[in-house]
Amino acid sequence: MKDINIAILGFGVVGSGVYTLIKDNKKDYEHREELSLSVKRVLIRGFDCEPNIDKAPREVYTLSIDDIASDTDIAIVVECMGGTEPAKTFVLKCLLAGKTVVTSNKELVAKHWPELEHAAKTGGAGFYFEASVGGGIPLLRTITDSLQGNNIRSVMGIINGTTNYILSGMESDGRDYLEMLKEAQGLGFAEAKPEADVEGWDAVYKLSIMGSMAFHARVPLEKIYREGITKISALDFSNARMLGYTIKLLAIGKKRDGNHIEARVHPTMIPLTHPLAAVRSNFNAVYINGNAVGDVMLFGQGAGMLPTASAILGDVLYAAHREEHRYQTFQNEFEPREPAPIEDDWSCAFAVRVTTVDRVGVLAQISSCFAAENISLLSVLQQPTESAAASILFITHVAREKAMQAALKALELCDAVISVDSVIRVENGQ
Numbered sequence: 560m561k562d563i564n565i566a567i568l569g570f571g572v573v574g575s576g577v578y579t580l581i582k583d584n585k586k587d588y589e590h591r592e593e594l595s596l597s598v599k600r601v602l603i604r605g606f607d608c609e610p611n612i613d614k615a616p617r618e619v620y621t622l623s624i625d626d627i628a629s630d631t632d633i634a635i636v637v638e639c640m641g642g643t644e645p646a647k648t649f650v651l652k653c654l655l656a657g658k659t660v661v662t663s664n665k666e667l668v669a670k671h672w673p674e675l676e677h678a679a680k681t682g683g684a685g686f687y688f689e690a691s692v693g694g695g696i697p698l699l700r701t702i703t704d705s706l707q708g709n710n711i712r713s714v715m716g717i718i719n720g721t722t723n724y725i726l727s728g729m730e731s732d733g734r735d736y737l738e739m740l741k742e743a744q745g746l747g748f749a750e751a752k753p754e755a756d757v758e759g760w761d762a763v764y765k766l767s768i769m770g771s772m773a774f775h776a777r778v779p780l781e782k783i784y785r786e787g788i789t790k791i792s793a794l795d796f797s798n799a800r801m802l803g804y805t806i807k808l809l810a811i812g813k814k815r816d817g818n819h820i821e822a823r824v825h826p827t828m829i830p831l832t833h834p835l836a837a838v839r840s841n842f843n844a845v846y847i848n849g850n851a852v853g854d855v856m857l858f859g860q861g862a863g864m865l866p867t868a869s870a871i872l873g874d875v876l877y878a879a880h881r882e883e884h885r886y887q888t889f890q891n892e893f894e895p896r897e898p899a900p901i902e903d904d905w906s907c908a909f910a911v912r913v914t915t916v917d918r919v920g921v922l923a924q925i926s927s928c929f930a931a932e933n934i935s936l937l938s939v940l941q942q943p944t945e946s947a948a949a950s951i952l953f954i955t956h957v958a959r960e961k962a963m964q965a966a967l968k969a970l971e972l973c974d975a976v977i978s979v980d981s982v983i984r985v986e987n988g989q
């Protein structure tokens with residue numbers, strides 16, 4: 560039996576969940592893994608401000624990271640503080656002291672991965688973060704271990720539970736956006752700052768991590784296109800449904816010819832028949848295409864106390880069995896070090912809704928804005944409005960992003976157009 564002493568940094572929902580899971584499953588881990596896990600230390604901010612303080616005996620708590628970093632009995636540190644500071648300083652200290660770190664902190668990993676990995680190598684420690692993307696879904700190790708025989712061509716996922724919860728409620732019950740956001744906040748999986756979820760930042764952090772692992776090339780945050788869900792309306796949903804689509808906030812990573820990688824997070828119309836269309840409420844799912852395996856979809860809870868603790872314990876047990884740790888290097892000469900910027904080679908179909916004056920020749924005028932950019936129209940639908948204006952929905956064939964941006968500029972200058980109300984990208988398959 561191998562004894563493993565653990566420290567937990569942060570004792571909120573996730574940290575206390577990890578503590579509980581270790582306590583509840585201790586005997587099972589001993590029996591199955593021949594590992595005896597004990598939580599020796601828990602780092603908290605203060606004794607008066609920790610709602611979960613009664614879950615562990617007083618003597619395990621400390622207010623000082625040095626009590627953990629300098630304790631040679633502690634082998635694994637679980638970071639559940641969130642945010643970048645002081646989490647980064649504390650994690651670096653532990654890694655350099657030779658302690659393996661397991662974290663669920665997507666922002667920390669996405670922003671500081673090279674520095675953290677360098678510290679892990681220097682300290683001879685492991686650095687694991689399965690819980691940072693897709694919560695309890697076994698995703699990152701599936702990509703790096705089970706699917707390693709493949710060249711992964713695309714990853715497409717619903718990796719933010721809050722926005723999926725909001726969009727699902729708007730779609731199925733016609734619920735109001737703000738009402739759904741409040742409900743998500745009450746259920747405990749929304750980020751402290753709503754924009755982290757609804758403006759797509761959380762999904763961008765996760766796509767940066769997942770895409771880097773899938774494509775063996777670092778996908779930096781600043782190369783990921785980002786658009787949130789705040790402009791999506793009930794009319795967008797009814798139009799999508801009429802056409803056989805739904806709308807999801809998708810994180811999309813694709814490897815293009817010449818090894819370019821596109822990475823983007825935005826509201827996306829997908830066919831109701833696509834497996835991701837059936838992923839509702841706060842569930843997450845990632846649809847992966849590998850050159851050998853074809854399509855694989857992983858589905859589950861992307862947040863929450865025990866689902867996140869499940870992924871963390873997976874990493875803890877994995878690391879506890881290893882003398883030598885594995886690192887992501889991104890130094891393969893056959894792969895791009897950095898993906899090409901998105902404007903270079905990103906193509907998809909678009910749904911564009913505009914309000915126009917209702918007079919002879921308007922359609923011809925608007926169509927010419929698309930035609931001038933070589934954008935072909937798949938369908939055009941004029942819908943009645945209560946005013947004299949017309950609401951027209953254009954669905955395009957696959958077009959270049961740059962061409963669409965130019966067409967949108969021309970539309971805004973067109974005297975027949977009162978407003979461009981909505982532009983939603985459409986994905987039909989991978």
Ligand code: HSE
Nearest residue numbers: 719720721748750862
């Ligand atoms: N706010 C995140 C979500 C939590 O809604 O998915 C998990 O990272």
